[in-house]
Amino acid sequence: MSQRRFNGNHSQGFTLVELLVALAISGLVAMAAYTVFSTSNWSSVIQDQVSAAQQNVRVGMDRLSADIRTAGFGLPDPPFSLSIGGSTISAPISITNSSTGPDSITVLGIGYLAGTLDSTVAAGCNSAASDKICLDSVASFLNSATPPGFKTERKYISLDGVKFIELDDTQGSLTGKILMLHNPPTLDRNYPDGTAVYIVQAVTYSIETDGSPAGCTSANPCLASNDLTDLRGSGQQVMADNIEDMQFAFNLKGSPSFINNASSDSTDILAVRMNLVGRTNKPDFKASAGFTRPALEDHPTSSADGYRRRSLTSIIKIRNPKSSS
Numbered sequence: 448m449s450q451r452r453f454n455g456n457h458s459q460g461f462t463l464v465e466l467l468v469a470l471a472i473s474g475l476v477a478m479a480a481y482t483v484f485s486t487s488n489w490s491s492v493i494q495d496q497v498s499a500a501q502q503n504v505r506v507g508m509d510r511l512s513a514d515i516r517t518a519g520f521g522l523p524d525p526p527f528s529l530s531i532g533g534s535t536i537s538a539p540i541s542i543t544n545s546s547t548g549p550d551s552i553t554v555l556g557i558g559y560l561a562g563t564l565d566s567t568v569a570a571g572c573n574s575a576a577s578d579k580i581c582l583d584s585v586a587s588f589l590n591s592a593t594p595p596g597f598k599t600e601r602k603y604i605s606l607d608g609v610k611f612i613e614l615d616d617t618q619g620s621l622t623g624k625i626l627m628l629h630n631p632p633t634l635d636r637n638y639p640d641g642t643a644v645y646i647v648q649a650v651t652y653s654i655e656t657d658g659s660p661a662g663c664t665s666a667n668p669c670l671a672s673n674d675l676t677d678l679r680g681s682g683q684q685v686m687a688d689n690i691e692d693m694q695f696a697f698n699l700k701g702s703p704s705f706i707n708n709a710s711s712d713s714t715d716i717l718a719v720r721m722n723l724v725g726r727t728n729k730p731d732f733k734a735s736a737g738f739t740r741p742a743l744e745d746h747p748t749s750s751a752d753g754y755r756r757r758s759l760t761s762i763i764k765i766r767n768p769k770s771s772s
Contacts, residue, residue: 493755496727500689501757504725507670507687508759511552514650515540515719519767520556521605521645525714529555531649532600532675539769540716542695544708546745549654549693556767558608558645559678561587561601564638568624573638578628580612582644585624587678588614597621600676602629603647606638611647649675652686654693660685667728691756692724694744700768707745719763720744726754 461469519539528537534553541553562582566573572581589595597618604612613630628634655663655671660683663669670690671683696705700715722743730753731738740749741758 493727493731496729497755497757500725500727500755503670503687503689504723504757504759507690507723507725508721508761510672510686511652511721511723512761512763514554514557514652515552515721515763516766517558518554518556518716518765519769520558521608521611521647522556522767522769523611525769529603529647529649531555531603531647532677534649534675536649538714538716539765539767540697540719542697542708544695544745546707546747548746549691550695550744551651551653551693552695553649553651555647555649557648557650558605559587559648559676561585561604561644561646563644564606564640564642565624566640572625573640573642574634575636576633578633579625580606580628580634580638580644581623581625583624585621585626587646588618588626589621595621598677601646601678605645605647607642608645610635610638646676646678648678650679651675652693654690655683659683662688670723687725689728690723690725692722692740692743692746692758694722694746696720696744714769717765717768719765720760721763722758722760724756724758726756730754 522539526537528535536553536555539555541555543551562584564573565581565583568581569579571577572579588598588601590598597614597616599616602614602616604614606612612628615627615629618627651673653671653673654668656665656668658664660669660671663671663685667688668691669685670687670693672679672686673683674680696707697716697720698705698718700717705718705720724740724743726740732753737751738753738755739751740754740756742748743758743760
């Protein structure tokens with residue numbers, strides 16, 4: 448009988464075919480894992496961008512709604528014409544309507560609390576036939592000069608939101624918390640201490656893409672505000688990023704429906720329908736031909752560009768309508 452001798456140290460390895468099969472299976476598993484990870488990561492990034500767009504629209508809508516709602520606060524009855532920051536404004540709401548781009552709007556009124564009346568500052572203040580008012584502080588009326596002077600953009604005020612007054616824009620000494628009147632030249636009655644003194648504001652809102660304010664470009668359109676009284680800062684201020692469209696329609700006194708373009712004399716506006724559109728800061732590379740800016744009011748839709756968007760619409764009733772009739 449023949450005997451076979453075995454080497455106890457001998458072990459059988461994988462064949463080449465088995466190795467190739469194992470490598471192929473490992474590759475397929477790795478590709479599947481990468482696909483799952485890539486899809487999950489893409490979904491997370493897109494969701495974050497969409498959430499940011501939604502938040503930007505809400506921020507812009509909340510701020511604009513608050514200011515539009517108070518348009519007309521403290522203003523005289525029309526017709527009137529106020530000169531603020533180089534602009535002449537004759538209505539609580541002024542509109543620039545566009546069917547090819549975003550609308551813009553200027554809101555007059557709003558009201559900034561500058562201080563309260565204080566008759567103890569000087570004799571004869573805040574009383575009938577007086578040509579001056581005395582406040583607990585005049586800091587809100589001063590410019591940044593040294594020594595500070597009167598800020599002429601803030602010459603329109605309202606006492607308690609009821610009595611409209613134009614201050615003298617050539618004020619003398621401002622060290623005594625005293626402001627001289629211009630129109631009317633004297634007070635009509637005695638005003639008690641503690642009466643609120645509001646500065647009449649004028650703020651313009653627009654969509655900017657030309658690099659001013661800084662960072663507002665066609666790739667990052669911004670909702671910007673410009674307070675002509677400089678109470679919210681000098682020049683244009685960014686309110687929200689990636690807001691690409693703003694459209695308005697108006698309900699006028701005696702009209703049953705909303706219209707897109709009110710006349711230049713818009714003192715009869717009772718309510719405003721406002722539309723804001725925000726978009727993601729980058730296009731969705733997986734759906735570059737699938738998304739467009741929506742058509743709102745008289746502004747038609749855009750061509751497909753891949754940006755995901757969120758829009759909000761709100762109807763805002765004016766609290767202080769100033770009818771011309």
